[in-house]
Amino acid sequence: MSDAAPLLQVERLHKRFPVAGRRGALLHAVDDVTLSIGAGESVGLVGESGCGKSTLVRLLARLLDTTEGRIVFAGKDLAATPAARFARTPERALIQMVFQDPTDSLNPRFTARDTIAEPLALLTGLRGAEARARVDEVAQQVGLPLALLDRYPHQLSGGQKARVGIARALSVKPQLLILDEPTAALDVSVQAVVLQLLERLRGELGLSYLFVSHDLNVVRLLTDRVAVMYLGKLVEQGPSEQVFRAPLHPYTQALVSAIPGQGPRIRLSGEVASPIDPPAQACRFHGRCPRGEDRCGREAPPLQRIGVREVACHFAA
Ligand SMILES: Nc1ncnc2c1ncn2[C@@H]1O[C@H](COP(=O)(O)OP(=O)(O)OP(=O)(O)O)[C@@H](O)[C@H]1O
Numbered sequence: 001m002s003d004a005a006p007l008l009q010v011e012r013l014h015k016r017f018p019v020a021g022r023r024g025a026l027l028h029a030v031d032d033v034t035l036s037i038g039a040g041e042s043v044g045l046v047g048e049s050g051c052g053k054s055t056l057v058r059l060l061a062r063l064l065d066t067t068e069g070r071i072v073f074a075g076k077d078l079a080a081t082p083a084a085r086f087a088r089t090p091e092r093a094l095i096q097m098v099f100q101d102p103t104d105s106l107n108p109r110f111t112a113r114d115t116i117a118e119p120l121a122l123l124t125g126l127r128g129a130e131a132r133a134r135v136d137e138v139a140q141q142v143g144l145p146l147a148l149l150d151r152y153p154h155q156l157s158g159g160q161k162a163r164v165g166i167a168r169a170l171s172v173k174p175q176l177l178i179l180d181e182p183t184a185a186l187d188v189s190v191q192a193v194v195l196q197l198l199e200r201l202r203g204e205l206g207l208s209y210l211f212v213s214h215d216l217n218v219v220r221l222l223t224d225r226v227a228v229m230y231l232g233k234l235v236e237q238g239p240s241e242q243v244f245r246a247p248l249h250p251y252t253q254a255l256v257s258a259i260p261g262q263g264p265r266i267r268l269s270g271e272v273a274s275p276i277d278p279p280a281q282a283c284r285f286h287g288r289c290p291r292g293e294d295r296c297g298r299e300a301p302p303l304q305r306i307g308v309r310e311v312a313c314h315f316a317a
């Protein structure tokens with residue numbers, strides 16, 4: 001990333017959910033996350049199920065209100081605007097999200113054209129011939145034949161629906177595209193095609209991506225930097241090439257060891273700690289960490305800079 005101010009700067013972001021049936025208890029889904037994304041940069045977000053990836057991206061897409069922290073986009077703190085009001089601000093167009101399952105996220109009563117045109121009408125006021133022209137343009141960009149634009153979701157293949165979802169997000173000319181497992185619901189053969197499309201679009205349109213995926217090989221190939229989450233916390237971030245080649249945090253080491261061909265697999269034992277009111281004075285990975293010591297149960301490791309990376313472990317340096 002260059003020295004210029006990042007497109008998105010997330011500072012000490014928190015999201016705590018009340019726990020049903022347990023008065024006063026809070027689930028710490030996102031805990032003190034600081035992260036930046038540069039213009040044109042692709043950043044991956046990885047970590048096991050339930051670690052807070054979707055909550056974090058929903059906060060950044062302003063679909064969810066924050067508990068604490070700042071989300072500075074193009075110099076403006078968006079966290080100050082309630083999510084419900086954000087839907088009507090000009091920044092809404094600049095940050096768009098592509099959802100996991102195109103079948104779930106497309107309205108069954110909307111044709112592909114209606115779906116792609118909907119944010120145009122809401123956010124840009126474009127209607128009539130101008131909107132039609134913009135829909136045609138963006139359909140061509142994503143490789144969706146114009147003849148398919150009058151079809152409903154059930155008349156489209158998985159790959160075609162994925163293209164409709166991407167076209168919808170692109171229609172309003174965003175600067176940042178947030179992709180939460182964008183290909184997880186697709187057949188393997190279609191996944192590769194959609195990923196290639198996303199990579200081409202990023203280059204052609206100069207977009208920034210925040211890319212959530214369980215497929216570490218995909219993250220390695222498609223991202224410049226990667227952020228690793230564990231139980232709501234960022235535990236490591238840095239250039240993807242470095243993080244995947246030589247992970248520094250014990251959790252990242254275990255995660256990367258699961259990629260076929262990466263040497264011996266590190267199997268974690270022990271239970272994942274509860275995200276409900278976790279002890280502030282302990283490392284979240286303590287109890288499962290192959291390297292943990294007594295100190296890790298008494299002192300939470302801060303995220304520290306090591307070269308161009310940041311790592312939260314007492315012993316990473
Ligand atoms: N609306 C909500 N209310 C209460 N708890 C929630 C809510 N949304 C998420 N959580 C909790 O927050 C934590 C993080 O969930 P999240 O969906 O962000 O994880 P994730 O990393 O995206 O997981 P996956 O990889 O399975 O998609 C989980 O413990 C989840 O149960």
Ligand code: SF4
Nearest residue numbers: 283289292296313314
């Ligand atoms: S601080 Fe301790 S428990 Fe946490 S990751 Fe490092 S060694 Fe493991």
Ligand SMILES: [Mg+2]
Nearest residue numbers: 053054055180
């Ligand atoms: Mg998720």
